[in-house]
Amino acid sequence: MKLFCCSACGHVVYFENVLCERCNHALGFEPQSLEMLALESADGIWQAAGSNGSGRWKYCGNYTFGVCNWLVPGDSPDALCVACQHNLVIPNLDAPGNIALWQKMEQAKRRLxxxxxxxKLPRTTRAESPEGLAFAFRTTGADQSQPVMTGHEDGLITIALVEADDAEREKRRNAMGEPYRTLLGHFRHEVGHWYWDRLVRDGGVVAECRAVFGDDEEDYGEALQRHYANGPKSSWQEHYVSSYAGAHAWEDFAETWAHYFHIVDTLETGGEWGIMLKPEADRSGLLAVDLDFQIFDEATTIEHIARAWTPLTLALNSFNRSLGHQDLYPFVLSPVVIGKLGFIHDLVHGRIGRRRADSQQFVSTAA
Known part of the structure; x- marks a missing residue:
């Protein structure tokens, strides 16, 4: 995640801010420029501060509930921003505590x-395609009697609202024996299933993907049942980013996709903060790294990314241990896993399957 500045006074602000603490300008995130804009009220609408009337905006309709700070062009017929247009089911806002949990959901979703x-990935909505990307934040199952199962089906990503409750999510993490479970991780994993459909299936590269992640035609229900009955595959650490990734080729892809998002977002954060690592104890220089590089540049290789990621995670884990917390990133990337991350890296940059022009067409349609 990049660092943002108030466009009026230059003060560093957070991605979620709606007010600059220095100059008191209203703030909103503008998704086309990926910038945080300082705003001034003008005739019932907002204009960018100091813009002399140019650049008129309105907040996403969900700003009213305190869950979104993204902007929509002032002359647009859309009431919702490009992220909230993907919401299909939102929580019952009359139920106590639901708005606070929904706010956490939306914060994670906007980071996604x-x-x-x-x-510049495709992001078609449900209004544009029956298999468009959509989110349902539920407190009960679709029949109102069963518990919510977080998952993906035909473009619809369902996430249990209770996952936004930190204590409940930690309880589930321990019960499932997982080393890591975050709300943002849920979003990144589940959206990976949707992108398998869009970029692999529809992109015509099933065979190439199968050569890396295994047989996606294996019975999915039986594979999961076997995973939960027998536990992780032996020596899974050599072949998978997590034990769950070994359950089925689709889960391997989604887990690897999620970790790719973890990695590029965190490395961008490190670069924005000007982080350079040069441990004095590392006399070989293997852990020395400068994060000042363009992580989203197509010329950046997976080798460059992996070379930067390893020392950064070692440092972050060391900080967490010093504060008495568990490791921030409790995973080890084997050479096989780095190869799988390289497949994702090439896939999102249009080097596998349909070229970038196809993705750009989807982006233009959804904008």
């Missing part, structure tokens, strides 16, 4: 979409 926008 920031990366999607950075990578």
């Amino acid at each position: 979409f920031h990366t999607i926008l950075q990578l």
Whole structure:
């Protein structure tokens, strides 16, 4: 995630801010430019501060509930921003606590979409395609009696609202024996299934993907049942980014996709903060790295990314241990996993399957 500045006074602000603490200008995120704009009220609408009337904006309709700070062009017929247009089911806002949980959901979702926008990936909506990307934030299952199952089906990503409750999510993490479980991780994993359909299936590269991730035609239900009954595959660390990735080729792809998003977003954050690592104890220089490079540049290789990621995660884990927390990134990337990440890297940059022009067409349609 890049660092943002108030466009009026230059003060560093957070991605979620709606007010500059220095100059008191209203703030909104403009998804076309990927910038945080300082705003001034003008005749019931907003204009960019100091713009002499140019650049008129309105907040996303969900700003009213305090869950979104993204902007929509002032003359647009759309009430919702490009991220909230993908919401199909939102929580019951009359139920106590639901708005606070929904706010956390939307914060994670907007960070997901920031990366999607950075990578210029397709983001068709349900209004544009029956298999368009959509989100349902539920407190009960579709029949109102069963618990919510977080997952993906034909473009619809369902996430249990209770996952936004930190204590409940930690309880589930321990019960499932998972080393890592975050709300943002859910979004990144589940959207990976949708992009398998868009970029692999529709992109005509099933065979290429199968050669890397395995047989996607294996019975999915049986594979998951076997995984939960027998536990992780032996020596899974050599071949998969997580034990769950070994359950089925689709889960391997989605887990690897999620980790790719973890990696590029965190490396961009490190670069924005000007982080350079040069541990004095590292006399070989293997852990020395400068994060000042363009992570989303198509010329950046997976080798460059992996070379930067390893020392950064070692440093972050060391910081967490010093504060008495568990490792921030409790995973080890084997050479095989780095190869799988390289497939994702090439896929999102249009080097596998349909070329970037196809993705750009989807982006233009959804804009």
